[in-house]
Amino acid sequence: MTCGHDVRTWFSLFLSFFVVSTTTAVTFNITNRCSYTVWPAAMLLDDDNWPVGGGGMRLDQGKTWTLNMADDISSGDIWARTGCSFDSKGNGSCQTGDCGGLLACKNRGEPPFTTADFALNQHGSNTFFDISLRNGFNVPMEFLPVPDKGQGLGCSKGPRCVADITSQCPSKLKAPGGCSSSCQVFNNQVHCCTGSHCEPTKYSAFFVRMCPQALSFSNHAPKETDFSCPTGVNYQVVFCPPINLASSPAPSPPNSTAIGPSSTGPSSKKVDTVVSIAITGSVVSFILTTAFILFVVHRRLTRRCHEMEEEEAEFGKLQGTPMRFTFQQLDVATEQFKDKLGEGGFGSVYKGRLGEERIAVKRLDRAGQGKSEFLAEVQTIGSIHHINLVRLFGFCAEKSHKLLVYEYMPKGSLDKWIYCRHDNTAPPLEWKVRCKIITNIAKGLAYLHEECMQRIAHLDVKPQNILIDDDFNAKISDFGLCKLIDRDMSQVVTRMRGTPGYLAPEWLTSHITEKADVYSFGVVVMEIVSGRKNLDTCRSEESIHLITLLEEKVKNGHLVDLIDKNSNDMQAHEQDVIQMMKLAMWCLQIDCKRRPKMSEVVKVLEGTMDAESSIDHNFVATHQANFGIAGNVNSSAPPVASHLSGPR
Incomplete structure (x- = not known):
C-alpha cells in the first residue's frame, strides 16, 4: 500500500462525517484501520430470521468492504475475525468468530467477537442499531450513520467502542484472540444473573466500564445503547477507529423559528444584517479553521508516511539478512503476545511457535531501541552464525512495529x-x-x-x-x-x-x-x-x-x-x-x-x-x-x- 493511498483513505474516512451521500440504497462501508489484517464477516437475515446473504473476506489495513442491503434484508450482524488462515476455496479457521471454518459465513460465528447489530425499516421505517459486547470482544470498533441529504434531523449519533478491552481482559475471560463474554464463560447463554455476589455480573460490569455506549448483559438501557436513524441512511463500521475523532456526524441545525412579535422596521433589518454577518463570519471562520486543521493533519500524515516508506526501503535493501515476517504472522505465532518470557530496556520477549519450531519474539517498544540499533542487530546477527551466538530466524519492520525472531532458549x-x-x-x-x-x-x-x-x-x-x-x-x-x-x-x-x-x-x-x-x-x-x-x-x-x-x-x-x-x-x-x-x-x-x-x-x-x-x-x-x-x-x-x- 502506498503512502498516498493511506492518507487519502484517512481523509475519506474523516470527511465522511461532513459529506452527505446521494445514493438511495442502504450501504454499509466496513473499513479496517487496525495495524493488522482482519477478516470481517456478515450475517444478513430476512423477516423470518432466515439467512439471506452476507459473507466474509480478507480486509488488509486501510481497505474497505462495501455491503449493499437488498430489499429483503430485515436485520443482521457484522463483526471482525482475527488470526485467520484460509485456502483458495475459502476453507480454514480463525481464532475469533469462526464461521464453521468458512471465509464467507453461513451462520453466526463462535465467541469471542463483538458485533454491529442492526434492524432495518422497523417501527415506522426506522433503523435501529447498536454495538453488542454480549459475545465477547475481539477488536475496537465504531458503528456510525452517514445520513443522506435531508435526513440529518432524526438520526442518533451512533456507538463507539474504541478501548482495547482484549489487552486488559480479566484472567477468567481470557480467550485466544479476544476476551470472552462472562455469560459464555459461566454457561449462561441468555441472561447473566444479577445477584450481588454473582461473578458474571461482576465481569459484565467490566465491559460496561470499558465501552459504555455498547450493549452488554449488564447494560440494557435503551437510551444509552440503542440508536436509530430514518430509512435511507448509510452506515460505516470501522475496526480500530481513531480514538480522537468525533463520535458522529454533526446533526443538521433545526429550521429557525421567530419568537415574539414580528417586526419589519429599520431596526429589525439592522439586527438581521448584524445576525447575518455574524453567522457568515462564524461559518467562514469554521471552514478556515477546519481547512487549516486538515492541512496540518495531512502534512503530518504525509511526512510520517514518507518516513515509513524510506524506512521500508532501507530494510528492503538489506542483503543476506534473515527472513522477514509480517506483524500479523508474529501476532498469530505468539497468540497475541500472550506468554511473556522477560522484559528488558528495549522491550519485551514473548514465547511463540512457527510450525514445529519454538521461537522467542522480542517486541521493541517505541521509546526504547531506535532504528539504528534495530538495524545493527538485524544486520549483525543475521549475517553471522556460530554455535555460541543466539540464532536470529527473522525480523518484522512494519510501520511502528519492530520485532526480532530468535531461536527459543x-x-x-x-x-x-x-x-x-x-x-x-x-x-x-x-x-x-x-x-x-x-x-x-x-x-x-x-x-x-x-x-x-x-x-x-x-x-x-x-x-x-x-x-x-x-x-x-x-x-x-x-x-x-x-x-x-x-x-x-x-x-x-x-x-x-x-x-x-x-x-x-x-x-x-x-x-x-x-x-x-x-x-x-x-x-x-x-x-x-x-x-x-x-x-x-x-x-x-x-x-x-x-x-x-x-x-x-x-x-x-x-x-x-x-x-x-x-x-x-x-x-x-x-x-x-x-x-x-x-x-x-x-x-x-x-x-x-x-x-x-x-x-x-x-x-x-x-x-x-x-x-x-x-x-x-x-x-x-x-x-x-x-x-x-x-x-x-x-x-x-x-x-x-x-x-x-x-x-x-
Whole structure:
C-alpha cells in the first residue's frame, strides 16, 4: 500500500462525517484501520430470521468492504475475525468468530467477537442499531450513520467502542484472540444473573466500564445503547477507529423559528444584517479553521508516511539478512503476545511457535531501541552464525512495529542461574557446568572479535544477555549496541553505551576497542564463580561492588572468601576456582592493552596456555589513568552485512 493511498483513505474516512451521500440504497462501508489484517464477516437475515446473504473476506489495513442491503434484508450482524488462515476455496479457521471454518459465513460465528447489530425499516421505517459486547470482544470498533441529504434531523449519533478491552481482559475471560463474554464463560447463554455476589455480573460490569455506549448483559438501557436513524441512511463500521475523532456526524441545525412579535422596521433589518454577518463570519471562520486543521493533519500524515516508506526501503535493501515476517504472522505465532518470557530496556520477549519450531519474539517498544540499533542487530546477527551466538530466524519492520525472531532458549538467561536470591529456586550450578558456560561465552566473543571480516564489539556483555539451552550451553544474544571495527582501525569513537557495572574504564574517553568486551567478560566470570551480582546494594557498604572487593581480597590473599558459599561442589574445587579468578583478573586490567585477546582466554580455558601472572591488581579506575588508548581515532561505519563473515 502506498503512502498516498493511506492518507487519502484517512481523509475519506474523516470527511465522511461532513459529506452527505446521494445514493438511495442502504450501504454499509466496513473499513479496517487496525495495524493488522482482519477478516470481517456478515450475517444478513430476512423477516423470518432466515439467512439471506452476507459473507466474509480478507480486509488488509486501510481497505474497505462495501455491503449493499437488498430489499429483503430485515436485520443482521457484522463483526471482525482475527488470526485467520484460509485456502483458495475459502476453507480454514480463525481464532475469533469462526464461521464453521468458512471465509464467507453461513451462520453466526463462535465467541469471542463483538458485533454491529442492526434492524432495518422497523417501527415506522426506522433503523435501529447498536454495538453488542454480549459475545465477547475481539477488536475496537465504531458503528456510525452517514445520513443522506435531508435526513440529518432524526438520526442518533451512533456507538463507539474504541478501548482495547482484549489487552486488559480479566484472567477468567481470557480467550485466544479476544476476551470472552462472562455469560459464555459461566454457561449462561441468555441472561447473566444479577445477584450481588454473582461473578458474571461482576465481569459484565467490566465491559460496561470499558465501552459504555455498547450493549452488554449488564447494560440494557435503551437510551444509552440503542440508536436509530430514518430509512435511507448509510452506515460505516470501522475496526480500530481513531480514538480522537468525533463520535458522529454533526446533526443538521433545526429550521429557525421567530419568537415574539414580528417586526419589519429599520431596526429589525439592522439586527438581521448584524445576525447575518455574524453567522457568515462564524461559518467562514469554521471552514478556515477546519481547512487549516486538515492541512496540518495531512502534512503530518504525509511526512510520517514518507518516513515509513524510506524506512521500508532501507530494510528492503538489506542483503543476506534473515527472513522477514509480517506483524500479523508474529501476532498469530505468539497468540497475541500472550506468554511473556522477560522484559528488558528495549522491550519485551514473548514465547511463540512457527510450525514445529519454538521461537522467542522480542517486541521493541517505541521509546526504547531506535532504528539504528534495530538495524545493527538485524544486520549483525543475521549475517553471522556460530554455535555460541543466539540464532536470529527473522525480523518484522512494519510501520511502528519492530520485532526480532530468535531461536527459543528454554532455560532463559544466565542471571537466573547464578545469583543466589530468595526468589531463585534453581539449585546452585556445579563447577563443571560453570566452566562450560564460561568457555562458551569466551568462544562466542572470540568469534566476534577475531574470526569475522570486521571485528564486532558487542558492548553489552552481561548475564542477562547470555542465554542457556536445555544442556546448559551458553549463547550470546542482544546485539543492539554492537559496533563494527575495521581491521585497519585501532578503535572507534562512540557514545557511552552498555550497562553500569560491566563498563570498561576506557568508556570515560569514549575511545573503544573490542577489549571493552574482555573487561565485561572478566566481570561476568567473577559473578559466575561467586554466585552474586557485581553491584549488590543489599550487601554491606564495603561489599556492594564485587570488583572492588576482588582488589581487596587478592591483595590480602583471601580470594577463597569470594567462592560461592551456596555450593559445596564449588568449595571442593577451591584451587581450580582461584585459577579462574586469576584469569578474570587478567581480563580486568585497567590498561586495555594488557588484557588478553578472547582467543587467548579460550586457550587458557582449554589448558593449552597459561594465564598472564604479572598483572596489576587494581581493577577499578579511581582517577584519570592510562587506559591504553591508541593514537589514531576513527569513527566506525554503520553495519553492512557484506562486511561480515559467512556461516561458520
